[in-house]
Amino acid sequence: MTNRITFFVSSVLMLFVLSTNNYADRKYFTRSYLANTLPQRAMEIEVWNTMRIGKTEGYYYRMQPRFELEYGATDRLTTSFYFNFNQVTASENSFNSNPLEFSSSSLELRYRLSDPGELFIDPALYFEFSYGGAELEYEPKIILSKRIGDIITVINLNAEIERKVIDYEHESNFELTAGVAYDLSHNIAIGLEFTNHRNYRDIFESEKNQATFLGPTFNIQTEELYFTINFLKQIGGSPATKSGLDLDGHENYEIRTILGINL
Secondary structure, eight states: OHHHHHHHHHHHHHHHHHSOSOOOOOOOOSSSOOSOOOOTTOEEEEEEEEEEEOOSSSEEEEEEEEEEEEEESSSSEEEEEEEEEEEEEEESSSOOOEEEEEEEEEEEEEEEOSOTTTSSSEEEEEEEEEEOSSEEEEEEEEEEEEEETTEEEEEEEEEEEEEETTTOOEEEEEEEEEEEEEESSSSEEEEEEEEEEEEEETTTTEEEEEEEEEEEEEEEEOSSEEEEEEEEEEEEEESOSBTTBOOSSSOSEEEEEEEEEEO
16 A cells, blocks of 8 residues: 555656746645635646545455546536445455445536635635435535735635435534644645544434544645645544544544646
8 A cells, every 4th residue: 555655646746846937827736625716717626536445354455446527617616526446455444445446426516716815714615426326415614714925825615414215314524624724835734634524324413423633734835736635633522433533434544635737
């Protein structure tokens, strides 16, 4: 697993060495969206990969690739369509291994409510609809971000409702994400990201489990490409299964990478 991650990151950095030295709009975080949108008629391709590692017992590794196309419908409205995939490798525990397979497709709308800097905090609204054959998912989000010189801050409030198509059962979750980043130069930034994720029975009826994560983020950007990587460590959760962590409903570590290509 370590060799695969090292090869992927090395390949991405080589692309930046070979690319132009001009700069474009930044994607500072992997867990939170900024209140930024693409210019009208602009297009981007993004390749996401989320890796979730470690349960209470045995070996557990889950990989969730995502391939996304973004389009600026207007200067304030960005639309996205993407395909989601899932793979699980598990042994010596109660979790089942699954081969890499297509899991769902998603439509995303992100609307910027004001021009950057017009208000004290830059707000945006987000909605995502996903269809996976047996499941439907609805995901609204409130985005708040603020730039002060070379410092960028962000908070996202995210709710998600999942509905089983056949038996009409529901599950839901709520996530608070936040981050702060600092521009080291015109094309390199470092930061810190936080997330608290809570799973609920039915539609926010009663809480099943929750976990809090914290970890560093690195971003590099040129005019044609951008790459962001984040590493999260669970620092607390309930119900606790080991060392004050929830390693049943959540994982011990999470790694997310985003590679973007401006078209």
